[in-house]
Amino acid sequence: MINRHSHEAVLAVLAALAIAVLALQSAEFLTPANLMNQGRLMTEVALVALVMTFVIASGGIDLSVGSIMGLSAVLLGTFWQKMGMPLPLAMVLVLFSGALCGLFNGFIIVRFGMPPLIATLGTLALYRGLAEGISQARSVRGWPEWFAQIGQGSFAGVPVQVWILLAAMAVAVVILGYSRWGRTVYAIGSSETAARFAGLPVDAAKYAVYTASGLAASLAAIIFVSRVSTTRSDMGTGLELDVITAVVLGGTSIFGGRGTIIGTVLGLVVIQALESGLSLAGIKGDGTIVLIGVVLILTLLASTFAESRARA
Amino acid sequence: MKTQFLRSLAGLAGSTAIALAGVTAPAFAQWTGGDDLPTNPLSCDASTPAPAPVAYNGGQPADATAKAGMNLRVVDVPKLVGIGYFNATSAGVAEAAGDMDDMSATTDGPAQANIDDQITLIDNYITSGVDGILFAANDPVAIAPLLRKALGAGIHVVGYDSDAEPDAREWFINPAEFNGVAKTLMDELAQQVGEDGSFAIVTSTFTTPNQARWIAEMEAYQSKCHPDMEWLESVEAQEDNILSFNQAMTLINKYGDDLDGIVGMTSVATPAAAEAVTQAELCGEVAVMGLATPNAIRPYIKSGCMEDAVLWSPVDMGYAALHVLRAAVGGTLKPGDTTVEAGRLGTLQIVNGSEVLLGDPVVFNAGNVENYDF
Structure with missing residues (x-):
């Protein structure tokens, strides 16, 4: 048991420690208003990271999520303003097209056996290029008030997108931790060959995780557009790195077969707490980036060490 | 409504094709990278009319004077x-x-x-x-x-x-006011390449607000005061030194003798374009000007490859x-x-x-x- 959850334990201690220390450094850090606000700021990365946990646990990776986010943002503006569709329909179509982008990733990976790193590196460029071509570098503005509520409003004192995130977390925890689908993902990540011989639906599971990854990126795009009230084709640039950092910090093995949603959530919390807390404590942005890199490496070292001790 | 929808769809398909082909040229031949906002070109001579007073349109903080006298x-x-x-x-x-x-x-x-x-x-x-x-x-x-x-x-x-x-x-x-910068740039350019000269623009991105605004104002002022000049193309180069150099080189190779001048819209693009012209050994044939910091363009002004640059x-x-x-x-x-x-x-x-x-x-x-x- 210690063996299996040692990383989450290390991370939980680290998160508690970081929050305690940062709260001492700045009186504004551990306030309900700031915590809600940080939840608002981390939702887009967190949504994509939840699904990325599945992708990486299955032994894959998806580098195209940032580009799918940019393409989805541009498509939302195009569908709604340039084509005159009702906004709810445009939102549904954007989610659909995001899922389609993910499905296409899955298609290249499954059908042609291309390594996910290469396949999604290619679609990273492809989807970003499409976003730039379709947007013609114009942004779409003037969103209706109800739409702005998704990214800027609150429900029962909690930002609207945090409710969406909490719901997505619950679903992800159940699927990865307690369902046959989740066990299939781990099995593929541990040994794809063994999973195939065991008669597991390997191809279907891979299609599913990449499609879900695209869907999450397009949902993140809708929330982001609502939060900043404009569309740009460069939205989501570099998102993949933030997401993968959180997932790996959360203990998901980059080789597949291991990883939990709780770990990813803890990883997200540690990063967000450091970014916000250090900024409030008066440390500049470049210092924060350095510290996050150091924390990532030290945490993984500590958990590898704890694991080898537990095994021995 | 329906035809508009179809046209948008066709436009979308066209844009997609362009994006897929990796061609960077704008889809609309007339479009130079400016924004859609109304322009207000200054008069062609040096006279500057007094600006019409505009009512205050900024926002105010809650309790605007509460912090007076405080650290x-x-x-x-x-x-x-x-x-x-x-x-x-x-x-x-x-x-x-x-x-x-x-x-x-x-x-x-x-x-x-x-x-x-x-x-x-x-x-x-x-x-x-x-x-x-x-x-x-x-x-x-x-x-x-x-x-x-x-x-x-x-x-x-x-x-x-x-x-x-x-x-x-x-x-x-x-x-500096956008139309003022546009006038200074276009007048300087016209003086260097002639009233029938043709020129190209290297900008950051077409959505960067300042650059898009300047380009829109330059376009309006050029069609009003220098109507015979030819605007060949505007290209994006982020604010990236190497990309700006490459884009300037591409313009030189693409248009050859038709290119009389390059205007850099960022403090990165202008010296990079001057470097490209220097390396192509076209100093004096292709004029370079635009927005730039004095330190960045000093060597090119000294070597005679640039006459001047504009900034604040x-x-x-x-x-x-x-x-x-x-x-x-x-x-x-x-x-x-x-x-x-x-x-x-x-x-x-x-x-x-x-x-x-x-x-x-x-x-x-x-x-x-x-x-x-x-």
Whole structure:
């Protein structure tokens, strides 16, 4: 048991420690208003990271999520303003097209056996290029008030997108931790060959995780557009790195077969707490980036060490 | 409605095809990279009509004068940190903070010109309870909800270099009016390449607000005052030195003898274009001019490959921004005022409702380039 959850334990201690220390450094850090606000700021990365946990646990990776986010943002503006569709329909179509982008990733990976790193590196460029071509570098503005509520409003004192995130977390925890689908993902990540011989639906599971990854990126795009009230084709640039950092910090093995949603959530919390807390404590942005890199490496070292001790 | 939908669909298909083919040319032949906002070209001669007064259109912080007389903690958030231009603006901010003994100002910005990073950064400073925010926006709309939140929290907000939506900040330091810069650039260019010359533009991206605005104004002024000049193409080069050089090289190779001049719209693109022309050994045949800092173009002016470049002093801009913030806090600058005192810069004019005008653009040439160091 210690063996299996040692990383989450290390991370939980680290998160508690970081929050305690940062709260001492700045009186504004551990306030309900700031915590809600940080939840608002981390939702887009967190949504994509939840699904990325599945992708990486299955032994894959998806580098195209940032580009799918940019393409989805541009498509939302195009569908709604340039084509005159009702906004709810445009939102549904954007989610659909995001899922389609993910499905296409899955298609290249499954059908042609291309390594996910290469396949999604290619679609990273492809989807970003499409976003730039379709947007013609114009942004779409003037969103209706109800739409702005998704990214800027609150429900029962909690930002609207945090409710969406909490719901997505619950679903992800159940699927990865307690369902046959989740066990299939781990099995593929541990040994794809063994999973195939065991008669597991390997191809279907891979299609599913990449499609879900695209869907999450397009949902993140809708929330982001609502939060900043404009569309740009460069939205989501570099998102993949933030997401993968959180997932790996959360203990998901980059080789597949291991990883939990709780770990990813803890990883997200540690990063967000450091970014916000250090900024409030008066440390500049470049210092924060350095510290996050150091924390990532030290945490993984500590958990590898704890694991080898537990095994021995 | 239906035909419009079909046309949009066709346009979309066309754009997609272009994106797939990897061609960077704009889909619409007429389009030069300007924005869609109305333009206001100046008259072709030197006369400058007095600007029509515009009512105050900025926003006001909750309890605008509550902080008068208090020690203020101000954060300066440029588009990005680590480039010469914004190092100069933050030097100006620091200089102004040194003038006043009741202000402390720090500069902190994203490592890349990224809207999300800039928003997160400012949001954390709002939470930390700063008294004032100076900003140069990476996107005028995306930053606006956050700045309104700052105003709502009683924080004073002044922009410089790149504006946000007017009601999201109190004042904006306008380094030079867009139509004034456009006129200076086009007149200088026409004088160098002739009234029937053809030219191309190297800009940052077509959505960067300042560059898009200048290009739109240049287009309007050119069709009014230099109608025989030919606008070949506008190309994007981020604010990237190597990309700007490559784009300038591509223009030289693509248009050959048809290209008489290249205009750089960023302080990175102009020296990069001059370097490209130098390496292509076309100095004197292809004129290079545009917006640039004096330090970056000094070698090309000395070698004779460039005649001049246009800009303002970023140091003065940062300096003015903090003084304007101080004046707004102290109540000496109120909505409806037409001038403001800004330390060593003297009295500055207020135009367009809530924009503080830094002055006329400066033309750097062989005669004066040695007098500047930034």
